[in-house]
Amino acid sequence: MSLSSSLHVERETGLIEALDPRSRLIGAAVLVAAIVSLHTFTARFAALGLAIALVVAARIEPRLIVRRLAHLEGFMILLLIMLPLTVPGQPLASFGPLTITDRGVERAFGVVLTVNAAALCVFALIGTLEPIRLGRAMAALGVSERFVRLFMFVVRYHGIFGVEIRRQFESMRARGFRAGVRRHAFRSYGNLAGMILVRSIERAERVDEAMRCRGFSGRFPMRRIRSMTFADALFAAFAALMVITLVGLDRFA
Amino acid sequence: MAHIPDGVLSWPVLAAGGVVAAAAVAIGVRALDEQRIPRVAIVAAAFFALSLFSIPLGPSSVHLLLSGLMGLILGVAIFPAVLAALLLQAVMFGFGGLTSIGVNTINIALPGAIAGMIFAPLVAQADVSRAAFYGGVCAACAVLGTGLLVSLSLYASSPDFAVSSRIVIFSYAPLLVVEALVTGFCVSFVKRVKPELLARTRSA
Numbered sequence: 001m002s003l004s005s006s007l008h009v010e011r012e013t014g015l016i017e018a019l020d021p022r023s024r025l026i027g028a029a030v031l032v033a034a035i036v037s038l039h040t041f042t043a044r045f046a047a048l049g050l051a052i053a054l055v056v057a058a059r060i061e062p063r064l065i066v067r068r069l070a071h072l073e074g075f076m077i078l079l080l081i082m083l084p085l086t087v088p089g090q091p092l093a094s095f096g097p098l099t100i101t102d103r104g105v106e107r108a109f110g111v112v113l114t115v116n117a118a119a120l121c122v123f124a125l126i127g128t129l130e131p132i133r134l135g136r137a138m139a140a141l142g143v144s145e146r147f148v149r150l151f152m153f154v155v156r157y158h159g160i161f162g163v164e165i166r167r168q169f170e171s172m173r174a175r176g177f178r179a180g181v182r183r184h185a186f187r188s189y190g191n192l193a194g195m196i197l198v199r200s201i202e203r204a205e206r207v208d209e210a211m212r213c214r215g216f217s218g219r220f221p222m223r224r225i226r227s228m229t230f231a232d233a234l235f236a237a238f239a240a241l242m243v244i245t246l247v248g249l250d251r252f253a
Numbered sequence: 254m255a256h257i258p259d260g261v262l263s264w265p266v267l268a269a270g271g272v273v274a275a276a277a278v279a280i281g282v283r284a285l286d287e288q289r290i291p292r293v294a295i296v297a298a299a300f301f302a303l304s305l306f307s308i309p310l311g312p313s314s315v316h317l318l319l320s321g322l323m324g325l326i327l328g329v330a331i332f333p334a335v336l337a338a339l340l341l342q343a344v345m346f347g348f349g350g351l352t353s354i355g356v357n358t359i360n361i362a363l364p365g366a367i368a369g370m371i372f373a374p375l376v377a378q379a380d381v382s383r384a385a386f387y388g389g390v391c392a393a394c395a396v397l398g399t400g401l402l403v404s405l406s407l408y409a410s411s412p413d414f415a416v417s418s419r420i421v422i423f424s425y426a427p428l429l430v431v432e433a434l435v436t437g438f439c440v441s442f443v444k445r446v447k448p449e450l451l452a453r454t455r456s457a
Contacts, residue, residue, distance in 0.1 A: 032351045036260045036267075068346065072258060078424055079261070079407075079417055086416035107413050114260030122259070122351055126344055134344050146282045146290060151337040153294030154301055158341070161302035169306075179309040186431070190438020193303050193319070197326070197439070198447045200299030204292040211291060218287045 016058040021129055021137035023232040027239045028125035032118045034243040043250035044113040050242055051120035058124040065123065072119050076112070083108040131155040139222055149220060157203075161196055168192055255318060255399055256339070256357050259350035263410040270356030270406070274336065277359065277366075281332035293327060297334035300327075301341065308431060315428050320361050320399065321392030322436050324369020325376055326450060331369065335362040356406055364398025377452050381444045384451070388440030393433040400425035 016024065035047045055065060089103025126134065132155060139148045172188060179185055262270075285293055300323050307314040323331045336358045343349045349357065372391035376384045400422045407418035443450050 029351055032259050036352055037264070071346075076258070076261075078421060079414075082417035082420060083413065087413045104413075111261060115258050118259035118350070118352075122343060126351075127346070129344050131341055131344050134340065144279070144282055146285065146287075147278065147333050147337070149290055150282070150285075150294040150297065150333050151340065153291060154298040154334075154337045154341060157295050157298035158302045158305075161299045162305060165302055165306050181310065183434075186434040187438045189308060189435045190440075191442045193317075193322075193435060194439040194442030194446065196299050196303060197296065197322075197443060197450065200296050201292070201447065201450055204295035207295060208288075208291045 016054070016124060016128065018229075018231045019235050020226070020228050020232050021133045022140055023228065023235055024125045024129060025134070025137050025141070027235060028122055030239055030243060031121050031125075034246050035118045035121065036114060038114065038246060038250045040250050041110065041113070043246050044110060044117065046249055047117040047246055048113055048120075050246070051117040051124070054124035055120050058128055060124065060128065065120070068123060068127075069116060069119065072115065076115060079111065080108050083111070136222055145219065152220065157200075160203075161200060164199065165192065165196055168195065255361055255403060256342075256349050257353045257360075257403065257406060259352050261410070262353055262356060262406055266406055266410045267352050267356060270353070270359050272355070274332070274355035274358040277329075277332040277362065278336050281329045281334075284329050285333075293330045293334070294337075296326065297323075297330070297337065300334065301338040304338065308435075310427060310431065315431055317432060317435060318361060318365075318396060318399065318428070319392075319432070319436070320365030321368050321372075321395035321432065322388070322439060323362075324365035324367070324395060325373050325388065325391060325440070326369075328369060328373070329366055331362045331366050332358065335365075360399050360402040360406065364402065365395045368392075368395040368398065373451075376440060376444075381441055384444045385437045385441035389433040389437030392436035393429050396425055396429040396432050400429070 019027075031050075035044075035051075038044050038047060084100045084104035084107075085098050087101055087104035087107050089101030089106075091099045092102050092105065093100045129137075132152070135148050135152045135155060138151070139145065169192065172192065177185075177188055300319055304317055304319055307316050320331065320335070323334060327334055336354070339349050339354055339357055339361075343351070343354070368391045371394075372387050375387045376391070379387060403425075404418040404421045407414040407421060440451065
């Protein structure tokens with residue numbers, strides 16, 4: 001994760017890059033909505049296949065994908081351990097008081113497939129989108145202008161505070177700060193957070209004044225979003241076909 | 254675990270979360286007057302940056318939610334602030350659900366907003382040490398609320414999650430303690446250095 005360049009993510013070069021951010025956003029939403037509605041394993045495997053194909057098309061480094069999925073599994077691990085043990089069904093194996101059931105394992109496996117397929121889809125389609133372009137796409141899709149403005153500020157300034165946090169943490173360490181479960185460590189983190197917030201409001205006042213001096217009208221000029229191209233039409237057709245295929249497989253296979 | 258990914262929750266839960274989140278974000282955005290948007294947004298950016306900072310805790314580490322503190326400082330603007338942070342996380346790191354973004358926004362922001370509403374007047378009037386205590390309690394309540402809501406989202410989604418949903422709450426215990434301590438110390442710092450940030454005027 002790079003905190004210093006919040007405005008740019010690694011520029012992608014794959015097929016996905018040719019698409020308009022709006023079609024990527026809508027495409028991701030529609031595909032993920034279809035994926036989370038699947039119930040059969042055939043359809044879920046097909047969804048995972050589709051998601052992998054999208055990631056390949058987006059030319060994302062495998063290393064990044066692995067790191068991101070590992071992060072996801074960290075979230076899921078509790079559910080994955082609990083489901084086989086707690087869902088009622090035919091017992092498969094037991095360890096002392098704990099029994100693994102067939103329905104539980106099936107449920108856990110199903111969740112893993114769906115979650116990973118959906119996550120890869122999101123990753124391929126919008127995980128490589130520059131935040132500013134997401135903001136523009138939201139504005140073009142009719143999302144509240146005030147919300148988009150707030151989003152743009154968060155995009156613009158969080159990296160600056162990230163750098164400030166890192167700098168301050170480094171100076172803490174230079175003064176002999178050691179992390180640990182100690183009162184002093186938590187007090188230091190509290191002071192760090194407090195200092196960042198105090199600086200943020202001071203910065204906010206300066207920015208606000210500077211904007212008013214320059215006659216900020218309450219609205220950012222947004223670069224005109226280019227119109228949809230043939231690639232977007234193709235992608236829309238592809239996404240529709242995939243949704244029909246997945247749902248069809250789920251119902252009739 | 255506060256961010257539930259796509260593919261875990263059922264449609265009724267996702268839809269309910271989406272509708273409630275849309276309403277709450279709309280209220281939060283409306284409540285901002287035009288002049289305050291840049292200020293609130295820049296403070297929201299600071300909160301987002303702080304939540305990315307990981308605090309080592311034994312063999313593991315935790316990321317702060319800071320939802321109690323956001324409730325104290327931002328008020329109802331916490332809803333759009335959390336939604337913006339979740340969206341940004343989705344594009345920057347490619348994680349966080351799309352279908353579950355409404356549920357996640359509510360799970361994180363709603364307890365923070367309520368705790369903030371309750372504790373902000375107390376923190377504003379108290380002296381430094383008492384304000385720190387209220388701040389800590391506010392943060393603990395917010396994390397507990399998030400744990401309960403995450404658990405409820407799972408419980409309402411499928412009977413298969415019935416047992417897991419109860420255990421999920423316990424996974425919030427370390428975060429609850431760390432949040433309460435860090436928020437308490439942070440409130441103490443802010444109260445001494447820039448008390449108007451916690452004064453519930455229209456400054457933030």
